[in-house]
Amino acid sequence: MQHITRPLPSITQDNEDFWRSTREHAARLQRCNACEKFWYYPGPVCHNCGARNWTWTLLSGVGTIYSYSVLERAKGNPYEEDVPITIVLVRLAEGPVVMSNLFDYEPGELAIDAEVMIDYEDVNDEVTLIVFRPARR
Amino acid sequence: MATRAIIAGIGESPLGKVPGMTALGIIVDAALNAIEDAGLTVQDIDGIILHPAFHVSPRYHIIVAETLGIYVKTMADTTMMGGASYGVAIERAKQAVESGLCKNVLIVGGEKLATGHVSGSAMMASVGAHNLDYEYPFAATIPAYYGLLAQRYLHDYNADESDLAQIAVATRKHAARNPNATMREPISVDDVLNSPIISSPLHRLDCSLVSDGGAAYVISAAGTSKDPSREVEVLGIGQAQSYYHMGQLAEGKGDHDLVRTVVDVAGKRAFSQAGLTPAEINMANIYDSFTITVIVQLEDLGFCERGTAGKFAAEGNIDPGGKLPVNTHGGLLSNAHPGACGGMLGFTEAVRQLRGEAGLRQVAKHDNALVSSASAVASNFSVSILGAPIQ
Structure with a gap:
C-alpha cells in the first residue's frame, strides 16, 4: 500500500468504540435504536433524530x-x-x-x-x- | 423615522506581498483609512467586529481596538465563519446601528498569508477550519475539498474542466483593469488547463492567490458621515450555513447537498429585502476561493440555470461590459486573497463602483451590486445587495 504520512485523529469517549472496531478490522458504526439510521462520524447523539441510544453495528x-x-x-x-x-x-x-x-x-x-x-x-x-x-x- | 444603517467608509491596506508591515500594522492601516473615508475619528467608533482567523489570540478583536485606542465598545464580536465572516459582520453591524446599540461599527480584517508565515503553512492553518479526526488523516487540503466539490459538479451536470476555467479567464479580464491587482496578464482557457493540477480537477489557475493585506468598513446611521452623498445603502442582506464535514454536506437534506448549496437561502432573503430579482442586479462580487465556488453560487443565486455557469461565463456575461460583471476588482483569483478577510475586497470594490469611483473599471450601470462571501467548502454564506448613494 502507498505510504502516506498521516496526521492522526484524537481518540475520545465519543469514538473509542469505532476506533477499536477498525483496529479489529471489523468496522462498526452507530445505528440509531429509534430511527434505525446509521450515522458518521461517531458521536453522542443520532445525527438524524437526536436519539441517545444506539447499537454499534458491523458494516x-x-x-x-x-x-x-x-x-x-x-x-x-x-x-x-x-x-x-x-x-x-x-x-x-x-x-x-x-x-x-x-x-x-x-x-x-x-x-x-x-x-x-x-x-x-x-x-x-x-x-x-x-x-x-x-x-x- | 427609523434609523437606517449605511456603509459610511471603506479602507484597504497595501495588498499582495507586504513584507514591510505586520498583520497588526495592516489591520490598523485599513481601519484608519476606512474611518477617515467616513469622515469620522477613532473616538466615534463604539463597536468592532474582527474575525481572529489565523491570529494568535481569540481576543484579537479586542487587541486591535486597544491598538486603535477604542476603550469602551458596546459591541465587540468575531463572527467566526471564515470567509463568510465579513458579510455576516455587516448584517450584525446593521442590526446594532438600527437598534441603537452602536453609532459607528468598525469591521476590519487583515492577514499576512504571503510573507508572514512559513511557506505553505497558510494552507496548514486553514486545515483547522476543517475536520482533523475524520478528514485530515486522509490528506484533505483546502484545494482537495474543493476538488471533491468540483468533481461531483462536473459529474452531475456533464460539464468539464473548461467550464471551471471560464471563471478564471473572465476574472483575469477584470483584474487587467485594476492597477493594484496581483495578476493582470490575460489568460486563456488553455492556460488554465495547462497549469499544474493542484487537486483534480482543479488546476493552479482555478485556485485563489495567497496574499497579504487587509480591509475595513464603517457602518453608521444614514446622514451621519462626512459626505452623505457617498453613503452606500444596504438594500438587503441574508446568511445561511449548512454543515461542516464533507460527507455530511454530501448526504444533504431536502433540496440541498454538496453541489446545491444553501446560498440560495441567503440570496432569497437579500433579494426579498431589496425588492430586486437576479436579472435586475447590475454587478456581482462573488466569493471566488476557487472557480467552482463561483460556479455553484451563480447557479444557486439564480443568475443562470443549474449546470450552465461555465457557458454563462463563456458567453461573456460576467466579463467587463457584460450583463453581470463579476468580481470587477479581479477577485481572490487575480486581485488578492489575504485569507478570511479576502472577501472584504468584494465589498470595498462594490462601494467604489456604487459611488462611481472605480476609475478605469467603472461599470456603466451601478445602481446596485450583489456581494457574496463564502467559506468552508461552500457551506457558509452571506449575501448582500448594496445600493448606490441616494442623491
Whole structure:
C-alpha cells in the first residue's frame, strides 16, 4: 500500500468504540435504536433524530464513490512528499458518506458511482483507518 | 423615522506581498483609512467586529481596538465563519446601528498569508477550519475539498474542466483593469488547463492567490458621515450555513447537498429585502476561493440555470461590459486573497463602483451590486445587495 504520512485523529469517549472496531478490522458504526439510521462520524447523539441510544453495528464493507480528487500538491503538509494521493468520498451501503483514500485501482475504476470495498490501514498500534479498494467481482 | 444603517467608509491596506508591515500594522492601516473615508475619528467608533482567523489570540478583536485606542465598545464580536465572516459582520453591524446599540461599527480584517508565515503553512492553518479526526488523516487540503466539490459538479451536470476555467479567464479580464491587482496578464482557457493540477480537477489557475493585506468598513446611521452623498445603502442582506464535514454536506437534506448549496437561502432573503430579482442586479462580487465556488453560487443565486455557469461565463456575461460583471476588482483569483478577510475586497470594490469611483473599471450601470462571501467548502454564506448613494 502507498505510504502516506498521516496526521492522526484524537481518540475520545465519543469514538473509542469505532476506533477499536477498525483496529479489529471489523468496522462498526452507530445505528440509531429509534430511527434505525446509521450515522458518521461517531458521536453522542443520532445525527438524524437526536436519539441517545444506539447499537454499534458491523458494516457490510461496500459502498460507491460519491466524488473523488487526486491531490498532487500539498506543500507544507505532513504528506507533502506522498502525493499523488487519491481522496474519495464514499457513500456506504448503510447510508453515511465518509472521506477516505482509494488504493490499488486501475484507470477507469476511479469514477463516481464505482463500487468500492473497505480495507484497513494500520497506521500505528492505536489507529487503524478505513480505506478503500475497487470492488472486483 | 427609523434609523437606517449605511456603509459610511471603506479602507484597504497595501495588498499582495507586504513584507514591510505586520498583520497588526495592516489591520490598523485599513481601519484608519476606512474611518477617515467616513469622515469620522477613532473616538466615534463604539463597536468592532474582527474575525481572529489565523491570529494568535481569540481576543484579537479586542487587541486591535486597544491598538486603535477604542476603550469602551458596546459591541465587540468575531463572527467566526471564515470567509463568510465579513458579510455576516455587516448584517450584525446593521442590526446594532438600527437598534441603537452602536453609532459607528468598525469591521476590519487583515492577514499576512504571503510573507508572514512559513511557506505553505497558510494552507496548514486553514486545515483547522476543517475536520482533523475524520478528514485530515486522509490528506484533505483546502484545494482537495474543493476538488471533491468540483468533481461531483462536473459529474452531475456533464460539464468539464473548461467550464471551471471560464471563471478564471473572465476574472483575469477584470483584474487587467485594476492597477493594484496581483495578476493582470490575460489568460486563456488553455492556460488554465495547462497549469499544474493542484487537486483534480482543479488546476493552479482555478485556485485563489495567497496574499497579504487587509480591509475595513464603517457602518453608521444614514446622514451621519462626512459626505452623505457617498453613503452606500444596504438594500438587503441574508446568511445561511449548512454543515461542516464533507460527507455530511454530501448526504444533504431536502433540496440541498454538496453541489446545491444553501446560498440560495441567503440570496432569497437579500433579494426579498431589496425588492430586486437576479436579472435586475447590475454587478456581482462573488466569493471566488476557487472557480467552482463561483460556479455553484451563480447557479444557486439564480443568475443562470443549474449546470450552465461555465457557458454563462463563456458567453461573456460576467466579463467587463457584460450583463453581470463579476468580481470587477479581479477577485481572490487575480486581485488578492489575504485569507478570511479576502472577501472584504468584494465589498470595498462594490462601494467604489456604487459611488462611481472605480476609475478605469467603472461599470456603466451601478445602481446596485450583489456581494457574496463564502467559506468552508461552500457551506457558509452571506449575501448582500448594496445600493448606490441616494442623491
